[in-house]
Amino acid sequence: MARRFYINSNGRIRRKENTLYFEREIDGEIEKKALPINDIDSIYIFGEININTKALNFLAQNDIPLHIFNYYGYYSGSFLPRKKNVSGSLIVEQVKHHIDNQKRQYLAISFIEGAVYHILRNLRKNGINKDDYQDIEKELFPKIFKTKTPEELMAIEGNIRDKYYQLFNKIIENENFYIEKRDKRPPSNPINALISFGNTLMYNTVLTEIYRTQLEPTISYLHSPQEKRFSLSLDLAEIFKPFIVDPIIFSLINNQVISLNDFDTDLNYAYLNEEGRKKFLKAYEEKLAKTIKHRKLKRKVSYKQLIRLECYKLIKHFIEDEDYKPFKAWW
Amino acid sequence: MYVIVTYDITDDKRLNKVRKVLKKYLYWCQLSTFEGEISEGKLEKCKSEIFDIINFEEDSIYFFEVKNPKNIVKKVIGIEKNYMDNIL
Amino acid sequence: MEDINFEELKTNGIKINYYYVCKRKLWLFDRKISMELSDRMILGQIVHQESYKRDKPKEVLIDNLISIDIVDNLNIREVKLSDKMALADKMQILYYLYYLKKLGINKKGIINYPRLRKREFLELTEKDEKEIEKTLIEINKILKSEKPPPVINSPICKKCSYFEFCYA
Numbered sequence: 161m162a163r164r165f166y167i168n169s170n171g172r173i174r175r176k177e178n179t180l181y182f183e184r185e186i187d188g189e190i191e192k193k194a195l196p197i198n199d200i201d202s203i204y205i206f207g208e209i210n211i212n213t214k215a216l217n218f219l220a221q222n223d224i225p226l227h228i229f230n231y232y233g234y235y236s237g238s239f240l241p242r243k244k245n246v247s248g249s250l251i252v253e254q255v256k257h258h259i260d261n262q263k264r265q266y267l268a269i270s271f272i273e274g275a276v277y278h279i280l281r282n283l284r285k286n287g288i289n290k291d292d293y294q295d296i297e298k299e300l301f302p303k304i305f306k307t308k309t310p311e312e313l314m315a316i317e318g319n320i321r322d323k324y325y326q327l328f329n330k331i332i333e334n335e336n337f338y339i340e341k342r343d344k345r346p347p348s349n350p351i352n353a354l355i356s357f358g359n360t361l362m363y364n365t366v367l368t369e370i371y372r373t374q375l376e377p378t379i380s381y382l383h384s385p386q387e388k389r390f391s392l393s394l395d396l397a398e399i400f401k402p403f404i405v406d407p408i409i410f411s412l413i414n415n416q417v418i419s420l421n422d423f424d425t426d427l428n429y430a431y432l433n434e435e436g437r438k439k440f441l442k443a444y445e446e447k448l449a450k451t452i453k454h455r456k457l458k459r460k461v462s463y464k465q466l467i468r469l470e471c472y473k474l475i476k477h478f479i480e481d482e483d484y485k486p487f488k489a490w491w
Numbered sequence: 492m493y494v495i496v497t498y499d500i501t502d503d504k505r506l507n508k509v510r511k512v513l514k515k516y517l518y519w520c521q522l523s524t525f526e527g528e529i530s531e532g533k534l535e536k537c538k539s540e541i542f543d544i545i546n547f548e549e550d551s552i553y554f555f556e557v558k559n560p561k562n563i564v565k566k567v568i569g570i571e572k573n574y575m576d577n578i579l
Numbered sequence: 580m581e582d583i584n585f586e587e588l589k590t591n592g593i594k595i596n597y598y599y600v601c602k603r604k605l606w607l608f609d610r611k612i613s614m615e616l617s618d619r620m621i622l623g624q625i626v627h628q629e630s631y632k633r634d635k636p637k638e639v640l641i642d643n644l645i646s647i648d649i650v651d652n653l654n655i656r657e658v659k660l661s662d663k664m665a666l667a668d669k670m671q672i673l674y675y676l677y678y679l680k681k682l683g684i685n686k687k688g689i690i691n692y693p694r695l696r697k698r699e700f701l702e703l704t705e706k707d708e709k710e711i712e713k714t715l716i717e718i719n720k721i722l723k724s725e726k727p728p729p730v731i732n733s734p735i736c737k738k739c740s741y742f743e744f745c746y747a
Contacts, residue, residue, distance in 0.1 A: 161530055166578045179514045182579060193579070194514045198533055247611035374612055441578045456746045469747040475612060476747070480726045532618030539625045 162201040164365075164448075166441050168434050170208040175215040200224050202368045204361075206233060206437060225371055227364045232346075232431040233353075235360050240371055247374040253478040254379045261309075267381035267395075267477075267484065268310045272317050274399035274486030276301050279324050281489060282406055286331040293327060296320050310382055333414045346429045353423060353430040354412070357437070358405035359397070361444055366400065367393040369467045375474060396470055399486055404463060408443045417443070452491060493560040494534060496525045498552040505544055509552070512540045518575050527575065528560050585681055588715040591644050595674040595711075598718050599667035602728040604741055609722050617740035623660045630658045630693050641682070647675050649686075655679070656689045662697065663735070669701060670714070676703040677711045 167173075171184030180195045197218070202225045211226075219226060220241035228236045257263040276296070283293045290297075300320050307313040321342070328351070329338045337351045347353040367390050370377045380391035388394060412418040422436025432440060448464040461469065470487050477484035496513060500506040513519070516537045517527040529537070534556075541552060557563050597605035607613075636648035636656060648656045657672045672688040679686055680703065688701035721728060730736070730745045739745075 161528065163577045169579060177511065179511060184579075193574070194519060196514060196516050196518060196527065198516045198537075199527060199529070245611065245613050249610045250612060372615060438578055445577070457743060465743075469743060472744045472747040475744070479610070479612070530618050532616070532621030535618075535622055535625055539629065 162199050164201050164204060164368075164445070165195060166204045166206065166438075167209060168206045168438060168441075172210040173203075173215050174212075175218040178218075180215065180218060197222050197224075202227065202364075204364065205229065206434075223372075225368050227367075229360070232429070233357050233360065233437060235364065238364070238367065243371070245374055250374050250475065250478060251376045251379070253480075254376055257478060258379055258381060258385070264381050265308065265310070265313070267474075268313055269304055269307065270484055270486045271382045271395050271398045272304050272313055274488060275317070275402055276304070276320055277486070277488045278399065278402035278406075279320065282331075282402055282410075283324070283327060286410065288327055288330055292330070293323070296323050310384070313382070331410050331414075334416075336420050337413050347431070348428050349430050350420060350423045351409075353432055354409050354418075354440070355405070357432055357440060358409060358444070359401055361441075362397045362401050362405050363390075363393050365448070365464070366397045366467055369464075369471055370396070372468065373471045373475060375471055396467070396474075399470065400467060403487075403489055404444075404447055408440070408447055412439065412443055455490065492531060492534070493528050493557040493563050494526065495555040496552065497555075498523050498550070500545065500550040500552075502546070502549070505546065505550065508544045509541055509550075512537060512544070520572070520574050583712045583715060585715075588719055589642075589644065589678070590715065590718060592646075592671045592674055594718055595714060596664070596667045596671040598714055598721075599670050600664055600735070601731050601733075601739070601741075602721050603730060603745070604739065605718065606721055606724070606727040607741065607744075610727075612744075614740040614744060619660070619738060620740060626660050626693055627658045630691060641678070645675060645678055647679075650689070653687055654689050655686050656691055658691045658693065660692075660694060662692055662695060665699075669699070670711070672701055673703055673707045674711055674714075676701070677708055680708075 165182075167182065169184045171182060174181045174183060178197070180197050180200070182193045182195055184191055184193075200222070203219070204227045206229045216226075216239060219239070223241055223244070225241065226239040228238065230236050257267060280293065280297055280301075283296075300316055300323075303316050304313055307316065325339050325342045332338060332351070337354075339351045340349070342355065343352055344356055347356045367377060370390075370393055375392060377390040377392045378385055380395045382398065383391040383394045385391050418436060418439055422432060422439060423430050424433045425431075448462060450463050451460040452463070452466075453459070454461045454469075466487060473482070473484050473487075476482045494517070496517060498506075498509060500509055510519075513525045516529055516533060517525040520526050534554075538554070545552065594605055594609065597608055631648075634650060634656075636650045638646060638648055640646045648658070650656045655672065655675055657668065657675075659668050662668070668690055672690055676686060676688055688703075690699040690701065692698070736742050736745065
């Protein structure tokens with residue numbers, strides 16, 4: 161229930177006794193804001209912030225991760241406090257599922273299955289004509305279950321994603337945001353900047369949830385562990401990107417919340433400026449707080465909590481308790 | 492649950508200590524008032540910390556507790572401060 | 580019943596407690612698959628701290644395995660939030676008495692429920708000793724199993740910190 165804090169302005173994070181303060185200068189005066197340490201889930205830093213070890217130690221004591229982004233909203237890295245709840249035996253099981261090709265492929269396919277399910281859900285919910293995506297649904301999707309390696313799987317997934325992004329233009333009602341092609345490094349236009357920023361947030365939210373469990377975030381299945389440090393977070397984020405991030409993008413554009421004024425460009429580089437970022441973050445927070453009645457738990461869970469449940473399902477898979485089935489929004 | 496805490500504390504030293512405890516859990520909104528969403532366990536912990544500080548003969552602290560945060564409707568006259576923002 | 584190999588089977592008090600609450604919880608706890616502090620756990624800690632302030636018992640850690648509050652020459656004590664898990668709490672303190680007896684120390688036990696203004700007094704009987712020995716053997720068997728025991732589908736699940744884990 162604790163909250164994420166996103167710091168966009170420049171300033172300082174300071175610990176004074178057992179209080180954490182964020183200080184910033186507004187009109188020549190220092191504004192001091194106490195952040196209740198028991199109400200912080202994680203901190204995302206986009207601004208220029210000074211912080212010292214005294215403050216970092218305080219965050220560590222309270223198991224609060226700090227995620228840092230550069231000026232363009234690109235992820236730089238995280239301060240993840242030493243985990244207190246590690247389970248050696250679970251890590252051993254996680255490794256076993258990685259080195260056994262069949263077991264690894266089972267999980268890799270499951271993540272893509274969850275991703276494509278939500279891709280199709282988005283297309284359906286946004287009134288796209290069935291004929292326009294039947295190649296995804298009828299041709300490409302069934303193929304993923306026959307793949308033998310993550311590379312083969314990634315190739316089909318790439319195909320699906322290309323077709324999906326082309327259909328973005330039928331959902332988006334503002335031609336300034338039409339997608340020509342998806343490019344990431346760097347995003348060349350506003351729509352690519354939105355997708356990249358959203359995916360980055362998702363990655364960090366998933367990482368924070370993984371961090372709260374005994375899962376080892378560096379051991380992954382779809383993505384190669386060599387690719388990025390916390391590749392399990394990339395794996396799980398696949399399922400949640402189309403479920404959480406893409407609908408935010410459609411609604412920000414189609415409801416005219418976001419416009420070209422919310423972006424800055426550098427040569428052929430587009431990124432959200434501070435105003436744009438804040439609009440996105442607000443929509444992201446609202447989305448994560450949305451709730452749905454869970455069918456098995458028989459209680460309301462937030463979208464954020466669904467990510468945690470996915471971590472639990474993975475753990476249960478590893479300890480041979482229950483086979484992992486990816487989350488599929490059932491409503 | 493949602494809680495609004497108001498306090499009357501006669502001694503400055505104790506007042507400071509109580510405020511420091513509240514700052515760990517809730518948001519300072521106006522003079523002698525804190526508020527915020529909090530779990531039952533954390534609220535109990537907060538109370539037990541305050542328990543050790545206050546003078547039961549002189550001080551008083553009120554906790555207005557609302558089980559479902561959705562039942563709180565806040566109407567503001569005058570300046571609305573955004574002390575609970577998490578996008579800074 | 581023949582003598583059990585206590586040195587090999589001895590364990591900590593929480594595992595005895597969990598054995599009577601939920602064998603799945605016991606297995607998960609043993610594999611260090613733990614959950615974040617739940618509200619109930621926080622409340623339990625507070626109750627413990629509060630009574631600690633009042634009575635100032637002597638806390639003793641034995642064999643790095645069990646930690647016991649000794650209140651006076653005669654009694655050891657355990658503080659609990661509620662009596663919902665009365666059997667498990669009782670067995671936990673009986674286990675401590677059993678453990679101490681193995682070390683040649685004879686004590687009696689008290690379970691304190693400060694929030695219920697209630698106390699329970701316990702003495703180790705021969706029947707209890709047999710029960711504890713049987714339990715130690717059972718715990719050993721459960722923990723050796725590769726897979727966790729199944730979900731128990733009990734009304735107590737709803738208040739357990741593993742609820743979301745088990746039913747996700």
